[in-house]
Amino acid sequence: MCEPNVSEGRDPGRMARFGAAVEESPGVELIHWSADPDHHRMVLAYRGAPDAVVRATSALAAAVYAEVDLRRQRGQHPRIGALDVVPFVRGPGCAEADALGAARSFGEWAAARSVPVFFYERAAANPGRASLPGIRSGQFEGLAEKLSNPEWRPDLGPRSPHPSLGAVVVGVRAALVRFNMNLDTEDPGPARRIAAAIRESSGGLPHVRALGIPLRRRGLTQVSMNLTRHAVTGVNTVYERVAAGARAEGVALAGCEFIGPVPADALRGLDPGRLDADLGPGQILQLPEAGDREHGGGE
Incomplete structure (x- = not known):
């Protein structure tokens, strides 16, 4: 899966074309996509055999490369690329070597352009650069x-950015x-203070990455989180701390949301009504549970 x-995250026509590029690729299933105009970001998820997933990712x-120009793009979410991050996630029956090969193949495709x-993460060639936030610091x-x-x-x-x-x-x-x-206030201060208190990098909860982000189009703010080892720090824990x-x-x-696919084991014991969070069709996935040797990266 990728x-x-x-x-x-703002132009419906562009996003439709990006989704179609995946859907029209043979051998893959587009299982979910979502976008947010304040984040100015689109997240897609699709699965198939490794070779088919690489072809879909290249398409x-x-x-994306034909339409997105970062010189004219600015949103709340950090980014260094038009196609910013491409994580391959092993599904049932996919060996790690195949996933690593898929990452390498797509990397070679992008470098050729x-x-x-x-x-990054398990594909990192340099162990000191395995962390996505470290690579993305400074942004585009x-x-x-950098x-x-x-x-x-x-x-x-190349050793210099694509312009x-x-x-x-x-x-x-x-x-x-x-x-x-989401918090029912336009003041970003509370969300930023809460995010700083719970994220691991500032002494908060283990394996939690968090940002406080204004959602000006909705008149709200957001504590945006990635739980990189949900077996250690799960949704219930971060919900209670943010609440x-x-x-x-x-x-x-002012409500919660899950972005992209959610491993089924991460939802055990949750009360969706209490969270006030909708999960769309195909968003709940049965995936191999992350072992202690694996560390997920935040996007």
């Missing part, structure tokens, strides 16, 4: 300066849970 993130990338490629606007540092030489492709497409981060990771909680933080800030919750 779950690419595209730096486009998607070609469509003058897009710098970084490999700081990418040229790549001028010999320590940030791309794994494949309009930036770079792409490609990897193999375990399944993760992308879970967002408690919201109460302490004096703001009400």
Whole structure:
């Protein structure tokens, strides 16, 4: 399975064409896609045999590269590429070697089109650059300066960013849970403080990545989270912590959402009515549970 993130979340025509590029690729099933105009980001998920998934990803990338120009794109979500991150996720019957081969094949395709490629998580060529947030720090606007540092030489492709497409981060990771909680306030302060309190990097919950993001089009703010090992820190835990933080800030919750596919084991014991979160058809997946040796990456 592949779950690419595209730096486009506002143009319906473009997003339809990106989805069609995958749907029209033989041998793959597009199981879910979603987009948010404030994040300015589209997340797709599709599955098939490794070779078919690589072909579909190349078709998607070609469509994205024909239409997205990062010099004219800015949203709330961090990004360094038009096609920002391409995670391959092993499904039933897929060996890790096949997933790693798929990541490498797509990376070579992108590099041949003058897009710098970084490999992350289990595909990382440089263990010190396995973390997606570390690779993406500085975003597209700081990418040229970053790549001028010999320590940030791309794994494949040119040593300078593509002028309009930036770079792409490609990897193999375990399944993760992308879970967002909205707050009924336009003030971004509470969401940012709650995110800082719960994310692992600032001493919060283990295996949680979190950002506080304004949703200006909805008049809300959001605590946007990736649970990279949901068996360690699950949805119930982060829900309680964010809800408690919201109460302490004096703001009400305004609904939750899951982005992309959700491993079925991550939903055990949850009350969807309490969470006020809808899950669409095909969004709940039976996948191999992540073992302790695997670490999922946040997108």
